[in-house]
Amino acid sequence: MAERLGVSPSTISRALQNHPSIGKKRTAEVHKLAKKLGYYPNSVASNLRRNRTNLIGVIIPRIDRYFQSSAIAGIEEVASKAGYYVIIFQSNNSYEREKENARMLLSSQADGVIACLAMETDNYDHLAVFKDNNVPLVFFDRVCDEIETHKVIIDDFGAAMKATEHLISIGCKRIAHIAGNQKVAIFRDRLRGYQEALRKHQLEQSEKLIYYTEDLSRMEGEQAVAHFLESDAALDGIFCSNDTSAISAIQTITKQGKKVPEDIAVVGFSNTPTSLIVSPALTTIDDHAFEMGQAAARLLIRQIDEKQETVASETITIRNDLVVRESTMKIQSN
Amino acid sequence: MAERLGVSPSTISRALQNHPSIGKKRTAEVHKLAKKLGYYPNSVASNLRRNRTNLIGVIIPRIDRYFQSSAIAGIEEVASKAGYYVIIFQSNNSYEREKENARMLLSSQADGVIACLAMETDNYDHLAVFKDNNVPLVFFDRVCDEIETHKVIIDDFGAAMKATEHLISIGCKRIAHIAGNQKVAIFRDRLRGYQEALRKHQLEQSEKLIYYTEDLSRMEGEQAVAHFLESDAALDGIFCSNDTSAISAIQTITKQGKKVPEDIAVVGFSNTPTSLIVSPALTTIDDHAFEMGQAAARLLIRQIDEKQETVASETITIRNDLVVRESTMKIQSN
């Protein structure tokens, strides 16, 4: 400690934060010495005393997915501006790891937590603990209804409906769906949105037109298309629950000698950078991952700053946009 | 604290870490109560006392770039297995932010730091501070020679040479290069590798065949191709310093009515997922970002665990592979 210049630690502490009860001469003196000595306050000690860490814990499935890393970028931007640090835990979509992550986070005394649930997770006690310990908790994207807390989501149902109706509007009659893991709410919602659009426009619905995947991988996109083409589905449009499967679908369709969008139009979901690169460029839903992260961080920080939680829970729905590209630009045929 | 059951805090502490000098009856008792009470040790207090945080600080330009987020995933994997947390700071390629990040990191008493330099950075005092304070420091990818510390890199020169020689091997005679920001060593090395390959095979070198970009963006890739086509360069191959510009180049070339690879073959750098999606699929250098992250984390943790630094510095070079895809698969014409 820097009281080698004959003053008490309390004086140092107050001087460094420009407390009024310290003379300006002293204050300047302390600041100068701190600079000269290369003094950095030990924030561990400070955190202990203040009972505050300025740490935001983030639990996400995988950081190397575009959606997630964008969301984190959004979180980090808001957090660092507000003086918070971001500490990241990956669940790898494993329930056990998520539990472990939560334990560590609780130990590390984070001021707040932002979480996007793992696919496996269907018990939420490990997250409810945060509420019990008065640690603000914000979910984003993959939320859970069992815990009453703050959430940032998009309207997956509406977006899926919008995407499907877009396919209908360009003349598709037999529209298939590549569905995500039905254990996850957002993928259930997208399926429902798809179904509702068909129903609304009195198009045929059939289980044959739905392909259920485990995790919407490239391979599954390929399998889905193979399945559809082998069956007698005679489809002319596909709405895919993510971009990866959609792109894989486009490539597979093309490889099979069919044309996108003339024979089969394709819509994806998320507007990852890849959707611009595939040819034909992919029509998709922009879910504004970065903005979701920002909103989650802002919401969380507000909770942290309010000593008493006034609102028990708040759900923010981020806008989503249909981005129309070549994969659905076919000449109207009506 | 959980000494509501009549024992001293020291007993609790030792019981929880199964210290031999505590009776097994007591130990079990304490563990049971801890579970019942939902007790989580306050790691801030523990850190203060132990003078150790189990925190690894990571400073990177941007987390939402595939290379970076993959590297972080690698870091996180190794770190979490070894009981470390990862705290992330983004510099946004700004020197000032990087300085700020380093300050915060020093304050937060991280046990070690992994850094990938910002583009702007050309003064390294803010990072040398870690060495001064005995905090192990590992650079990866964008390293600096001014600080003697541990580094994880790839052989950019060799990889660029390999990529260029590959173009030569398929018959290209006039090979251009889309160069990255020359303030950054890796991009200088890639340029040198390109030049060396040309020299070795006695192909024409010309400044007209090199297009210097600011940050290898899509737009700059487009501009580069436009520039090359407008000039009388008559090129038949391009080696690009990253995948983004390479993909943009492919798309621009195609749009101009030329064929890839028949008219112009293209090679990129990094093997991002997008290189598989563009058509024709991109030949590129796989730089194993995930493995770089792993290696950096392992190296760092070893430094942390060794009380005394025996080796002053160690540089690990990760292997790199040329991944040949359609963008260079042209029929040999010799």
Next chain:
DNA sequence: AACATTTACACAATCGTTTGTTTAAATTCA
């Protein structure tokens, strides 16, 4: 039974800040 040894725990200092309370010195006011 008397002593030595082991076992199981309590005591108390400590990590580096922060912060409420005191105290001493400097200033203001009557």
Next chain:
DNA sequence: TGAATTTAAACAAACGATTGTGTAAATGTT
């Protein structure tokens, strides 16, 4: 000039865990 007020800094108690040392009780030894 003496009392009241303001200013500037020191004192000391936290924050919650860790850990070296001390000390009773339990066990073992002859």
